[in-house]
Amino acid sequence: MRVFRYQESQKEEWNCFVKSSRNATFLFERDFMDYHKDRFIDCSLFVLSEKGKLLGLFPATIDTAKKHVVSHGGLTYGGLLLRHDVGTSQVMEMLAAIVSFYQEMKMSFLYIKPIPHIYHLCPAEEELYVLFRIGAQLSARGVSSTVDLGVPLTFSTLRKRKYKAAQSSDLKINIKGDILIFWELLTETLNKTHGVAPVHSYEEISRLAESFPEEIQCVTVTDFENKIVAGTLLFLTPRVAHAQYIAASGRGKELGALDFLFINLLSSFQYRYQHDLTPRYFDFGISTENQGHYLNEGLIFQKEGFGAHATLYDEYVVNLSSNESSFSRSPKAQ
Template sequence: MDEQDSIIVESYSDVCAQEWDEFVRKSRNGTFLFERPYMDYHKDRFTDCSLVFRQRKNGRIICLLPASVSGETVVSHGGLTYGGFIMPPDGLDGGKLLNVMAAAVDFYRGKGLKKLRYKMIPYIYHRYPSDEDYYALFRASAGLVETNLSSVIELDNAYRFDERSRRNMSKAMRAGVVVKESEDFGGYWHILEEVLMSRHSVKPVHSLAEIQLLKARFPENIRLFTATDSSGEIIAGSLLYYTPTCVHAQYIAASESGRKTGALSLLFHHIITQECGGAKYFDFGTCNEDHGLYLNEGLLLQKNGFGGRGIVYNIFEIDLTA
């Protein structure tokens, strides 16, 4: 029997939700973003076309592919920052992943889809090396179509804050700024929405109601830290996503008062030195717009001032008509 024939490919359905989530939690490169209670919070906006790969002989899951479809393009996943094949601790090497990739391509091609847009999971989120998909993409003649640059700290070997950030931190301390974990999502969201609208004319990806829902579903993974002034008013904050290997700043915002007092420098010094637990990396997030073609150099300078250095979020495409 051909190795590819030993694989069963099936569309995800809610019937296997628990099985899916258990696989993600035991995988070597999955995070809570791939668990169904997270993925499904916006299922009204994305048409799911995730795949489950099983061994034919015993029905055991060997791989997952979170995905959504838009028009004639399948994306892994349209509603997530990163995506790709979710791999088990063992039993799926580079050779077998070639068969999984071929099975996925055949499945989507059979549905009449034209492109597979594959968002890499950056290595900083891997619990164990999981770059087999890079090789499978190469063998599938995938092309690199987008690269976004993020700023990341290696926590056990963190660079010192630059002079400007240290100066701002001292300014915030003199002003009596206090940093702590907060449950005041509404107060922070008010600042976040104002900042994003005034500076970029956009709204947060998540509404306040959505982030409160996700916080209730993943209380240990989603945490808010704020900086308050001497009167207790929130002047800066960051919403953090905690994964086994990396803490990710999902949102960062400071009010005009917060910017004047240098509150973000004190906020991130506290987070980086005291609130990252056993994580290896802190990810400030990407600094790009226009599908990677525009780099916000001022934002990158600020993040690098806190000790961050570059990693990339890559997106590949496979032509399913070839």
């Protein structure tokens, strides 16, 4: 195996592979990955066979002070992006080459956040097996809540009761909601509830939405005065509609606006899925904090009320200084 560090001049080649990969999403296209390149040092890799065939990509960032490599430091998930025809033995060789490359850079730890299986166009969990083989340790586990749109939808009694009440409140859903107004609601809600700001600034998310108009969708709920009372920002991939952000005003909560929004959204996505027009899963996002050691039970209860069940977002750490992470072969890194 041969490994090369990504250069900006290779953007087109990188993006072309991402679009053909069996487990990548648009988050790995350079226009998305690089939106915060001022905050991260990119150290992504191309992985090729000895004959020069591109087998995979490894999106990654490095912290030179800590000597840490993270795949990926600015994204929800990372890990190897694979060709459709790459097998388990090849993935073992690929990860060996990647480990060797970062060891030569004198990095100490490699953190990998494998892409959850719901995003895969077809099974692509070879990396998980290899991580087990090289002694990688589970360092974080987030619990997300996912609805399978391929089976009948089920809603809890509470969610159905709030939805029924909301139906009499003259609420309307806007599938092309105003991101600026939603962002103001989101920012106010997060600050008031948790004392934090959204991960993305409005300038960042608006630029991303402009770059990915088919993949980033803002859906809002307005009341009879045409005022936004709730909404969500969706990241749409071939297999998953992911709720990246969710917010509701105080009035929106009183009206059951989120119940109105998500029951309608889930029903709409399921109808479209049945007609081959939509992703298979709807993912509400994680309800955990502190590397998974804290579970927000109230939040996950609400999500599970829409018929969602657990999908894990894991992170593994490889000690690059330990013999336990060594492979039986010595791959060539360049």
